[in-house]
Amino acid sequence: MKTFRKYWAIFEITLLNSLAYPGELIGRSLMILPFMWIYFQLWNVTFKASGTNVINSMTLYSTMWYLMMAETIELSRPALARTISDNVKDGSIAYILNKPYSFLLYQFSNSMGETIFRALINALFGSAMVWWMVGSPPAPIGWLFASIAILGTWILNFCITCLIGLSAFLVEDVAPFMWIYQKFIFILGGFLIPLDFYPSWLQVIAKALPFSAMIYGPSKLFIQPSWALLGNVLLLQAVWIIALGTTLLISYRRGITYLTVNGG
Amino acid sequence: MRELKFLLAVWQANIQSIMEYRVAFLTQVIGMMLNNFIYFAIWIIFFDRFKNVRGWGIEDMYITYGVLASAFGLVALLFGNAFTLSEIINNGRLDYYLSLPRPVLLHAIASRTIASGMGDFSYGFLSFALSGQFSWDGLLRFVLATALAATVFASFLILLQSLAFWMGVISNMVGLAVNAMITFGIYPITLFDNYAKLILFTVIPAAFIGAVPAAFIRAFTWQTLAELLAGAFVFLFIAVTVFRLGLKRYESGSAIQIEV
Numbered sequence: 001m002k003t004f005r006k007y008w009a010i011f012e013i014t015l016l017n018s019l020a021y022p023g024e025l026i027g028r029s030l031m032i033l034p035f036m037w038i039y040f041q042l043w044n045v046t047f048k049a050s051g052t053n054v055i056n057s058m059t060l061y062s063t064m065w066y067l068m069m070a071e072t073i074e075l076s077r078p079a080l081a082r083t084i085s086d087n088v089k090d091g092s093i094a095y096i097l098n099k100p101y102s103f104l105l106y107q108f109s110n111s112m113g114e115t116i117f118r119a120l121i122n123a124l125f126g127s128a129m130v131w132w133m134v135g136s137p138p139a140p141i142g143w144l145f146a147s148i149a150i151l152g153t154w155i156l157n158f159c160i161t162c163l164i165g166l167s168a169f170l171v172e173d174v175a176p177f178m179w180i181y182q183k184f185i186f187i188l189g190g191f192l193i194p195l196d197f198y199p200s201w202l203q204v205i206a207k208a209l210p211f212s213a214m215i216y217g218p219s220k221l222f223i224q225p226s227w228a229l230l231g232n233v234l235l236l237q238a239v240w241i242i243a244l245g246t247t248l249l250i251s252y253r254r255g256i257t258y259l260t261v262n263g264g
Numbered sequence: 265m266r267e268l269k270f271l272l273a274v275w276q277a278n279i280q281s282i283m284e285y286r287v288a289f290l291t292q293v294i295g296m297m298l299n300n301f302i303y304f305a306i307w308i309i310f311f312d313r314f315k316n317v318r319g320w321g322i323e324d325m326y327i328t329y330g331v332l333a334s335a336f337g338l339v340a341l342l343f344g345n346a347f348t349l350s351e352i353i354n355n356g357r358l359d360y361y362l363s364l365p366r367p368v369l370l371h372a373i374a375s376r377t378i379a380s381g382m383g384d385f386s387y388g389f390l391s392f393a394l395s396g397q398f399s400w401d402g403l404l405r406f407v408l409a410t411a412l413a414a415t416v417f418a419s420f421l422i423l424l425q426s427l428a429f430w431m432g433v434i435s436n437m438v439g440l441a442v443n444a445m446i447t448f449g450i451y452p453i454t455l456f457d458n459y460a461k462l463i464l465f466t467v468i469p470a471a472f473i474g475a476v477p478a479a480f481i482r483a484f485t486w487q488t489l490a491e492l493l494a495g496a497f498v499f500l501f502i503a504v505t506v507f508r509l510g511l512k513r514y515e516s517g518s519a520i521q522i523e524v
Contacts (some may be wrong), residue, residue, distance in 0.1 A: 027436030029317050034444045041455040046314050174289040175380070176295020183302035192306050 006101055007109040014113025027115050028068045029121040034072025038127045046252050051070060056196040062124035062223040068126040068193050069146055069219040074121035077157055080109040081181075085174040093259065104252060108158050115154060138223050145230050146222035152237030153214040159244035160210070166248075169255040210240035270366055271374055277344060278377035287380045296383025296391070301332055320452035326395035326479040328512065332449050334388025334474050335413035337423070340381025343373040344415075345423040346400065350428035350438055359516045369507050392481070402481055409477035412492040416472040420445060421498035423506055429510025433517065440469065449474035469499060 011017040013093075018025060047060045048054065058066070084107060096103050127137055164177045186192050189211035195203050206212050217233035282289050291473045307329070311322035339346060352358060352372060392398060392406050424441050428434050448470035455462065464471040472495040480488040 024269050024436060027440070030436075031440050031443060034440075035447065038455075042317070042451065045317055045455050049317065050314065124520075131332060171291065172285060175289050176299070179295055179299035180302065183299055187302055187306050187309070193310055198309055199312070202309070250458055 007105050010101075010106060010109040011113045014110050015116060016113075018114055018117050025121055028077070028118065029125050031124040032068075032075055033129050035071055036064070036068060036126055036133070037090060040064060040130075043067075049087065054055060057224075058194060058196050062138075064130050064134045064136055066194050066219045066223050067192075068123075069129045069222040070189075071217050072119055072122040072126050073150060073153055073215055073218060074185065074191055075122050076115050077161075078114040078118075080107060080111045080158065080161040081165040081174055081178050083107070084162060085168035088166070088255075088259075091170065097256075104248070107162065111158060112154065119150070126170045139225065140151040140227045142222045145225040146218045149213075149218035149221050149232070149233050149237070152234060152241065153218055155241050156210050156214050156237060156244065158247050162248050163244070165252055166251055166255045169258045184209075184211050185215060187210060188244050190219070191215045194219070208234075208236075210244065213237045267367060267370065271370065274371070274377035275377070275386050278375070282377055282379045289382075292380040293383040293386070293389060297387045299385040299393075300329075300384065317452045318500055320454045322399055323395050323477060324452065324482075326391050327397065327481050328452075328474045330388040330395065331409050331413055331477045331481060332388070332390030332474050333384045333391060334406075334410040334444070335417050336446070337381040337384030337386070337388060338410060338414040340378035340417045341385060342377070342434045343418050343421075344376035344381070346373040346418050347378070347442075348376075349373060349422060350426035350434050352498065353425070353428040353510075353514065354433055356417075356516050357510075358514055362514075362516075368511065371421065371511070372481040373418070377430075397482060400466045401484075405481045405484060409480050411491060412496045413473040413477045415496040416469055416499050417445070418494070419503035420469060422503040423499070426503070426507040426510045437461040445470050445479075447472070469495060472496070472499070 042139050043060055047055065047063075055057055084093075087096065088182060093103070096106060099106075131137060161178075164174050164181060167177060168174050188206045188209050190198075190206065193210060195206050195216045198206065206218070213233060213236040217229075217236065221229055221233060304325075307325045308322065311325065315321070324426075345352060349372065358368065359370065361368045363370065388410065389406070392403070421442070424438055425434075427437075431437075445468050448464055448468060451474075453461065453464070453471060455473035461471065464475075472492065476488060476491050476495070479485075480492055
């Protein structure tokens with residue numbers, strides 16, 4: 001319980017910090033508006049050109065709300081890999097390692113504090129825009145199921161971005177890994193195009209990978225909530241959290257043995 | 265001519281600086297090319313499923329994405345500080361450039377090379393080669409269109425970031441506008457109605473880095489060439505004028521700045 005309180009306190013501090021600059025918070029979230037507008041143009045034209053209101057069980061309405069949730073998740077992800085990589089490269093990791101808490105749990109609490117309000121404001125702006133374009137949001141149960149699944153998304157994102165950040169122990173620059181990770185989210189996560197529109201062979205591959213559990217799962221639960229889908233998404237997330245979490249722990253322990261910090 | 269020699273010397277120093285870390289440079293170049301390739305795969309999937317968007321097909325996307333990537337990469341390579349000019353203004357780092365007998369704006373923006381720009385620049389040519397519309401005269405048009413699109417993009421960055429002289433910290437607005445510029449530049453222009461197109465030729469001149477150069481590369485017409493030239497010169501003129509006006513308001517701080 002005492003351990004939990006420690007990390008909760010770190011989470012609270014970062015959460016309050018993120019509210020210290022409301023202009024910054026709102027300014028960042030405005031980015032969702034042009035994105036939603038351009039998606040609407042694209043999918044409106046696409047549905048009209050197809051001559052049908054339903055494509056692979058998706059309508060313009062459900063596609064837009066799906067994309068709003070996907071965009072909210074993606075735009076709220078903290079730049080944790082860069083933070084950890086900077087900590088490793090400039091040696092400031094040493095100042096965290098000698099404190100009475102776990103480096104990984106510290107980073108997790110910290111990143112959660114940064115994420116929560118960013119996600120809420122993104123969802124607020126994105127929802128207002130999509131509501132205006134295609135009508136009212138899906139049923140409240142969709143919000144609930146998506147919120148549960150988003151917790152899994154954040155844990156998965158933490159595992160992957162931490163692994164990328166810790167790779168700074170071995171390589172000079174981790175930015176290319178971040179770009180490629182982001183693009184895997186885009187393409188295999190169903191971020192720009194819902195996976196339902198993919199060819200079936202690619203759907204099978206994508207739906208087995210962690211990226212779909214991070215974006216497609218919560219977004220699909222938002223527009224078509226069901227207990228069966230919730231179970232599938234949470235199971236896939238749990239499997240990948242165990243696999244990636246174990247890899248992260250092993251990598252972290254090995255990375256620490258590489259660490260050389262110069263005083264000064 | 266004198267300024268060109270100066271620019272060449274600055275770029276040479278930049279290249280020597282990034283080549284100091286060759287592995288990091290190569291990782292960034294290859295990583296960026298891979299990044300672009302994976303991103304473009306989304307459009308391959310989209311057009312495989314929906315074939316075309318109001319007459320805009322995958323071949324058009326290859327060319328549009330190609331010219332935009334190369335133009336973006338060219339600006340990152342040659343004028344890397346254009347991406348952070350507002351921070352330079354706000355942090356009082358223009359002092360360094362003001363104290364030297366060279367054009368302030370040119371010196372400031374050319375003083376950094378972003379290594380990943382080489383990945384974007386190269387990928388653009390690859391994308392054009394894969395478009396199925398490659399020809400040698402098309403390649404010449406691609407090079408010219410890239411140079412003009414890069415001029416518009418660099419001018420847009422300078423114009424936007426120069427607003428820091430009046431507005432102070434504007435990093436959020438810059439991020440938003442640059443993202444919008446690139447996103448609107450990549451998407452098929454046939455999606456937009458006339459009002460939106462007006463915005464894409466003026467406030468956010470994304471048409472000049474995507475659709476217009478792509479049309480010029482596909483087939484030469486005097487009209488598209490004139491549009492590209494006019495776009496490049498008008499935006500460059502406005503950007504330089506706004507920067508000069510802003511510079512009159514510049515206030516240096518007492519902080520000690522070290523330019524490496």
